[in-house]
Amino acid sequence: MQDTDTLAGLVDDVRACRHCAATLPLGPRPVIRLAPGARIVIAGQAPGTKVHETGIPWNDASGERLRDWLDLDRERFYDESRIAIIPQGFCYPGRDPRGGDNPPRPECQALWHDRLFAALGPVPLLLAIGIYAQAYHLGPARKANMTETVRAFRDYLPSVIPLPHPSWRNTHWSRKNPWFESELLPVLKTRVREVLA
Numbered sequence: 001m002q003d004t005d006t007l008a009g010l011v012d013d014v015r016a017c018r019h020c021a022a023t024l025p026l027g028p029r030p031v032i033r034l035a036p037g038a039r040i041v042i043a044g045q046a047p048g049t050k051v052h053e054t055g056i057p058w059n060d061a062s063g064e065r066l067r068d069w070l071d072l073d074r075e076r077f078y079d080e081s082r083i084a085i086i087p088q089g090f091c092y093p094g095r096d097p098r099g100g101d102n103p104p105r106p107e108c109q110a111l112w113h114d115r116l117f118a119a120l121g122p123v124p125l126l127l128a129i130g131i132y133a134q135a136y137h138l139g140p141a142r143k144a145n146m147t148e149t150v151r152a153f154r155d156y157l158p159s160v161i162p163l164p165h166p167s168w169r170n171t172h173w174s175r176k177n178p179w180f181e182s183e184l185l186p187v188l189k190t191r192v193r194e195v196l197a
Contacts, residue, residue, distance in 0.1 A: 007036055007119040014090060014112055020105050030090035031057050034120065038084035039195045041126045042066075043133040045165060046089030046104040057085040065166035066129075071189040082196055084123070086116060088132040100169060104132050124195045125158070127188075130165045138162065147177065153184050161188055 011034050018028050031047045042058070050060040058066055058077070067077050077083060089104025090112070096102050113136065128137045131146045137160060143149040149162045156162060164170050164180070174180055 007034070007116075010112070010116055010119055014116070017090065017111070019107050019111060020091065023105070024091050025094040026052050026092050028091050029055060031055060031085075031087065032090055033057060033078070033080040033083070033085040034116070035080045035084070036120075037081055038120065039082050039124050040192065041084045041086055041120070041123050042129065043126060043137055044085070044087045044129040045132055046087050046101065047092045048101060049092060052092040057087065061168060062166045065168075069163070069166060069185055069188060070192050072192065076196070084120065086113075088113075088130075088136060100167075109136060122159075125191060126160045128160055128162045130163075134162050147173070150180065150184065151177070153187070157187070158191065161191065163188075 011032060014030050014032050017030050021028050026049070029047075029052050031051055044058070047057065048060055048062070051057055056078075057063070063077075067074065070077070087104065087108075089108045091105065091108075093102040093105050126137060128134045134142050134146065134149050138149065138156065141156070142162070143152055146162075146164060150164055153161055161184075163184075164173055
């Protein structure tokens with residue numbers, strides 16, 4: 001059973017969080033979408049610069065690809081009464097000098113995640129996108145690496161589906177792992193339809 005007051009208060013507190021202000025290159029702008037009654041949680045990594053600018057999660061090319069994977073249009077994807085978006089890091093963490101973005105700030109998990117998920121209660125489907133979300137949500141049940149965790153997606157059904165990040169940087173990964181499109185994506189689309197029906 002969800003505690004609406006506690007959940008709403010926590011979401012307000014997350015949006016007002018300035019805990020890491022001194023370490024964030026673009027300053028704090030926590031991005032979260034969460035409301036009581038959510039049927040799906042999208043647990044990703046952390047906002048990129050475009051999401052930081054707009055305050056809209058998955059508002060970039062990765063989001064377009066993710067919506068394609070889920071077979072959802074923007075309107076259904078952003079219906080927070082049905083779909084919650086709770087990244088491992090709520091603010092843009094900066095660039096990694098080696099390429100890509102830095103990992104999500106660990107403070108978000110320590111300060112907020114256990115409390116948010118306790119207040120939200122169980123949901124029918126959680127999408128654990130990338131290694132950081134998989135580490136938190138699957139714990140010791142995850143496999144040796146992200147590829148093996150995603151390949152073992154059937155082990156986590158029906159309540160969790162692990163996914164790679166839908167970034168263009170993972171195009172090579174998708175080519176090397178054709179089972180992702182042929183085996184996992186049809187199951188993902190079916191499960192999303194079932195949960196949102």
